[in-house]
Amino acid sequence: MNRNQKQFVYIFILIIIIGMSTSCSNQNARDPSTVRIAFFPNITHAQALIGKAEGQFQKELGETYTIQWKEFNAGPAEIEAFFAGEVDLGYIGPGPAINGFTKSLGDLVIIGGAADAGALLVSGKDVQIENVQALAGKKIAIPQYGNTQHLALINLLNENGLVASSKGGTVEIIAVANPDIKTLLDSGEIDAAFVPEPWGSRLIIQIGAKVVLDYNKVFRDGQYSTAVVIARKEFVEENPHIVEKFLKAHIEITQYINSDLKHAKQVVNDEIKHLTGMEVELEVLERAFERLVITYDPQKGSILSFANLAKQAGFISTTPEIEQLIDLTLLNKVLKEKQLEEIK
Structure with a gap:
């Protein structure tokens, strides 16, 4: 192979590599018209399950945006997806949320609650x-x-x-x-x-x-968070209007669940069956919801306690500032607009 032929081969290989890199980059880039929401097929993520099944989130966001639902079965996997830029908003336990905030140096924040106790x-x-x-x-x-x-x-x-x-x-x-x-x-x-x-x-x-x-004897007399809503800080800063609409739907679904629990439980169970192929047994479902509080309040005091315990156990190196870890600015804005009590 002469020198010109070698140069041609090198250039050809370089073009292929650049093309592959561009393709991968395009695949990982966020479509601004798509909102990616993470959740578990679990009753503690009831708002996500109902909103996914009945379309409240999509209706609130309108035709301009499309929701892409991302299903997970473990907190660490969801957090890794956030780190990879594959998720914008998500339902998750407070433990992984605290860990995610610490490891991301504040790039993940809690913007609302989802469930207490249980x-x-x-x-x-x-x-x-x-x-x-x-x-x-x-x-x-x-x-x-x-x-x-x-x-x-x-x-x-x-x-x-x-x-x-x-x-x-x-x-x-x-x-x-x-x-x-x-x-x-x-x-x-x-x-x-x-x-x-x-x-x-x-x-x-x-x-x-x-x-x-x-449930009411294991920690803080039952006043503790079990599931929260988290978001990428960058996404919140760049898209506050989207996050507000999401939180509006989240609050309204929470109110619906608490006003018509019988029907809400059925929707949740139907969606779990749709996603996993197995429904929660009726007696188990009834007893489980008796131990849960579906809410949008993240129980800030309990999250601070969890953060202190996580540091004590060595899961995080420093206890995060609660006002940085939890940002309820947009949640309280929506609550005020709906003439509901704001969360301190």
Whole structure:
């Protein structure tokens, strides 16, 4: 191959590489007419499920924008999608939200609440655990390290003079997916579990798990956040009108749920079945919603407590400033326009 031929080959390869890079860049670039919303197929994300099924968010945004729904099953995966610029708004637990804010150096912010309470501590049907002190020497499962239930469990251990075995104590804490927690608790391979709804009710009804502490005893007398709404700070700053419309629909769906819970539960369950192929059993659904509060208030005090616990456990290096982590400016603007009480 002569020199001219070599130069031609190099130029050809360079053109291909540039073309591929441009293609990838175009695929990752955000279409300004598309709003990407993350959610879980879980009852704690009820507003997202109803809004997706019945179209309230799309109706509020109008024909100018198209909603692209992004389904996730775990907080870390959703946070990574935010980091990659693949999501604009999302429903998620406060634990991952705090972690995402810290790791992104403030690029992810909480802009509203979605659900409160709905977590409980249960033991196996043949295990004698009457109180938190009895967890000494026991093995307890949580769905994920650093999530809401894990942080609330750390608080319970602190209050009762107990320490996790990973820190030199006697309580062994393991992270297990919710479906596997049911199997392990039923077989006796774990002694207890700290889980969110609907898994708490499912464990009680299906395998005879016993309630050690109910939702209103595990943390702050039940006044704690279970799900929040987060957004990319850049997206909020560049598109406040879109975020306002989203929050308006979010508030209205919240009001609808609380005014017609019977119908709302059915819509939620139908959408879960549509997404996962399996509906939540009726008795489980009923009991689960009894332990949940569907809201747009993020319970700022509880989030600050979770942030302090996350730092104590080593999940984050510094406790974030609450006013930077939670920005309710647009939520309160919409609440004021609707003549509803603003959140302090």
